[in-house]
Amino acid sequence: MTHFALNDGVLHAESVALPAIAEQFGTPAYVYSRSALTESLREFQDVLGAHPAGTDALVCYAVKANSNLAILNLFARLGAGFDIVSGGELKRVLAAGADPKKVVFSGVGKTAAEMQQALDVGIFCFNIESIPELERLNEVAGRSGKKAPISLRVNPNVDPKTHPYISTGLKEAKFGVAYDDALALYRRAAALPNIAIAGIDCHIGSQLLDPSPFVEALDRILVLIDQLTAEGIHIHHLDLGGGLGIKYKADQVQPTVASYLNPLLDKLQGRGLQVVLEPGRRLVGNAGLLLTRVEFLKHGEAKDFAIIDAAMNDLMRPALYEAWHDIDPVVPRAGATRDYDVVGPVCETGDFLGQARPLNLQAGDLLAVMSAGAYGMAMASNYNTRPRAVEVMVDGGQVHVIRQRETVEQLYAGESVLPQ
Ligand SMILES: Cc1ncc(COP(=O)(O)O)c(C=O)c1O
Numbered sequence: 001m002t003h004f005a006l007n008d009g010v011l012h013a014e015s016v017a018l019p020a021i022a023e024q025f026g027t028p029a030y031v032y033s034r035s036a037l038t039e040s041l042r043e044f045q046d047v048l049g050a051h052p053a054g055t056d057a058l059v060c061y062a063v064k065a066n067s068n069l070a071i072l073n074l075f076a077r078l079g080a081g082f083d084i085v086s087g088g089e090l091k092r093v094l095a096a097g098a099d100p101k102k103v104v105f106s107g108v109g110k111t112a113a114e115m116q117q118a119l120d121v122g123i124f125c126f127n128i129e130s131i132p133e134l135e136r137l138n139e140v141a142g143r144s145g146k147k148a149p150i151s152l153r154v155n156p157n158v159d160p161k162t163h164p165y166i167s168t169g170l171k172e173a174k175f176g177v178a179y180d181d182a183l184a185l186y187r188r189a190a191a192l193p194n195i196a197i198a199g200i201d202c203h204i205g206s207q208l209l210d211p212s213p214f215v216e217a218l219d220r221i222l223v224l225i226d227q228l229t230a231e232g233i234h235i236h237h238l239d240l241g242g243g244l245g246i247k248y249k250a251d252q253v254q255p256t257v258a259s260y261l262n263p264l265l266d267k268l269q270g271r272g273l274q275v276v277l278e279p280g281r282r283l284v285g286n287a288g289l290l291l292t293r294v295e296f297l298k299h300g301e302a303k304d305f306a307i308i309d310a311a312m313n314d315l316m317r318p319a320l321y322e323a324w325h326d327i328d329p330v331v332p333r334a335g336a337t338r339d340y341d342v343v344g345p346v347c348e349t350g351d352f353l354g355q356a357r358p359l360n361l362q363a364g365d366l367l368a369v370m371s372a373g374a375y376g377m378a379m380a381s382n383y384n385t386r387p388r389a390v391e392v393m394v395d396g397g398q399v400h401v402i403r404q405r406e407t408v409e410q411l412y413a414g415e416s417v418l419p420q
């Protein structure tokens, strides 16, 4: 099903016309589709449920991709667990109704306080990324008389063939522990009194459109698991991280979840390992768009600019990674196009959401920046004292505000001036 589509010449989210949303809630606005979110999670659950190696699998949505409570709550109600990277994200998922026993805690820099917070609520597993982190966790757990369940995040050193900023499983990455050190680290973990070895973990990168590196990574991890078993170190679950990509261009083809997961599950058949996954982008990326209005058209000497009311502070992926997002007119006009750089009002040359886009525009037109559900609002900032956008969720014919537009006063509410 298409969740965002033209209907009578007007772009809709489910059955709601986007101009009506702009009218009622203003722009810029993040617009999500409940059915798109539901469908993307179900695709994982269906593939896993249909495979003997996947029936007890845990899908832990990577909260960092989009942490709005309504989205977390929707996924929690559909049975998902969560992959968190901070105490803040832990609070969020609990506030959204998550079961702490379905929470995995990733990240290279967990503080003692964050570890304590996670131990107190009894999370499923800590994904450990270094020896000092392991030792800190052992200490924190010991203080409260607990045993902390852990898996080691191992770097299988495979090339995910994605943008260098979002490749994480190579030797050079700050993430995880080196493949060749993993065995020694597990031995160390097994000797610590307040640590319980539960699993093994890897995450090789983000936005992978070719699933073959996942298979390569799994092969390497399985060798390690066999070595561990031979030493009497028992692994209960295998966390394969996230990273499955989405299509950002209308003409791109994205791998199906089945084509990604089935080869992995086939290899796991009969091994008795519980599979854990941490998809982020794939669950939310194409379930959201950024709705924005053209303020001015500016025909410069060398270029044509469409100056819109959204900017790099709302969606920083184009500025940060030169990422592509389709930019679609909400009410497309027939006739000649010009190549527009679609830019925001922020004082940075890098403040563009798209470059040289053939569009037929007039000031006041609405545009939809597509595929903005992942790492959009989650990475938004207040640069240039710009309040962050409103977020709405469309459900059939209904629109729910799931985060109000910020006010300028909120932005400086915590600041104070010197007494003299
Ligand atoms: C440890 C970990 N798990 C899961 C994810 C989610 O990745 P993605 O959004 O590509 O699925 C990330 C981000 O890349 C990550 O670092």
Ligand SMILES: N[C@@H](CCCC[NH3+])C(=O)O
Pocket: 064, 166, 206, 207, 317, 374, 375
């Ligand atoms: N923020 C990145 C992905 C980073 C993945 C986080 N580990 C993006 O927008 O593509």
